[in-house]
Amino acid sequence: MQRLVTLSVFRVIDCWVSDLKMVHAFVLFCLSLFGVIAAFGVETDEMKSVSVMEGDSVTLHTDAEIKKDDLILWRFGAEDSPMAEVNRSAQIISVSESTKGFKDRLQLDPETGSLTVRNIRTEHSGIYKAQIIGNKVIRKTFNVTVYARLPVPVISRDCCSSSSSSSSYCSLLCSVVNVGHVTLSWYKGNSLLSSISVSDLSSSVSLHLEVEYQDKNSYSCVLNNHISNQTTHLDIGELCQIHSGNISV
Numbered sequence: 001m002q003r004l005v006t007l008s009v010f011r012v013i014d015c016w017v018s019d020l021k022m023v024h025a026f027v028l029f030c031l032s033l034f035g036v037i038a039a040f041g042v043e044t045d046e047m048k049s050v051s052v053m054e055g056d057s058v059t060l061h062t063d064a065e066i067k068k069d070d071l072i073l074w075r076f077g078a079e080d081s082p083m084a085e086v087n088r089s090a091q092i093i094s095v096s097e098s099t100k101g102f103k104d105r106l107q108l109d110p111e112t113g114s115l116t117v118r119n120i121r122t123e124h125s126g127i128y129k130a131q132i133i134g135n136k137v138i139r140k141t142f143n144v145t146v147y148a149r150l151p152v153p154v155i156s157r158d159c160c161s162s163s164s165s166s167s168s169y170c171s172l173l174c175s176v177v178n179v180g181h182v183t184l185s186w187y188k189g190n191s192l193l194s195s196i197s198v199s200d201l202s203s204s205v206s207l208h209l210e211v212e213y214q215d216k217n218s219y220s221c222v223l224n225n226h227i228s229n230q231t232t233h234l235d236i237g238e239l240c241q242i243h244s245g246n247i248s249v
Contacts, residue, residue: 047127047141051227052120054149059116060142062130070134072113076102077126084108084115122146145226151176153184153221153232157239158208170213170240174221174232175206185222213240 052058066072072086076099084095084106095106101123107116113132117124123146130140158171176184180201186193186209196207211219211234219234 042137042139044139045141047143050142050144052144052146053227054122054146055119057116057118058120058144059114060128060130060140060144062113062132062138062140064113064132064138064140066111066113066132067134070113070132073131073133074108074115075129075131080129083128086110086113117144120144120146122148147181147225147227148179150182150223150225150228150230151179152230153223155221155232155234155239168212169210170236172209172211172234172239173206174209175204176223177204178202179205179223182223182225185224187220187222188217211236211240 050058050060062072066086070086072084074083074085075081076083081099082096083099083102086108095108096102099106101121102117105118105120105124107118108114109116113130115128115130125144125146128142128144130138130142132138132140153174153176155172155174158173174184174186176182178201179198181199182205183195183197184205184207185195186207193209194207196205198205207221209219209221211217213236215236219236221232221234223230
């Protein structure tokens with residue numbers, strides 16, 4: 001009986017020692033991995049800002065010399081959702097279609113590791129991260145902003161204006177709907193008269209202007225963001241027709 005107890009104790013000790021060796025081996029592996037990274041270093045570039053119009057394609061370039069045994073990983077968003085992978089040594093090129101909203105939009109260059117997003121949408125704005133693992137670790141980060149295509153501003157008579165000088169001036173309103181991160185401006189020739197900017201998505205943005213009925217200057221209303229603009233030129237003769245009681249001619 002005593003012998004059985006002794007054997008059981010030795011088996012427990014043997015299992016404990018075996019587990020301890022496994023833990024020790026794992027710790028040594030982690031230390032060696034960190035040692036490799038420390039030895040070869042981690043190269044991190046500054047974040048690049050990229051602006052693109054909705055519906056266009058954008059390519060995020062790694063600008064790195066990719067070697068045969070390098071592994072390239074792409075991730076997106078705050079959750080670091082996996083997007084694509086290139087493992088040239090194993091001849092594996094995979095694109096994750098499960099990443100939200102990217103189905104059939106991703107293209108990966110196996111030679112450079114650069115990632116292309118086709119027909120990009122506003123919901124694809126965010127942080128893109130590339131990690132190239134080889135003799136050293138290279139990290140690339142891109143902040144992509146996708147702008148919606150701009151509508152054409154609409155100029156109309158401002159029938160609600162209560163200007164004290166309405167008898168000699170034509171009241172106008174330039175308007176756009178469903179826009180965000182834009183500036184709406186009135187110009188007289190090339191000179192800025194007034195402007196209004198909105199950051200968040202707005203259902204309607206408008207800007208008022210008064211001109212004399214017989215004004216011969218050129219006026220335009222411009223809607224713009226960082227990468228595009230839309231312009232509507234004012235036709236005073238069409239919108240500001242002279243009616244009896246407004247002005248004497």
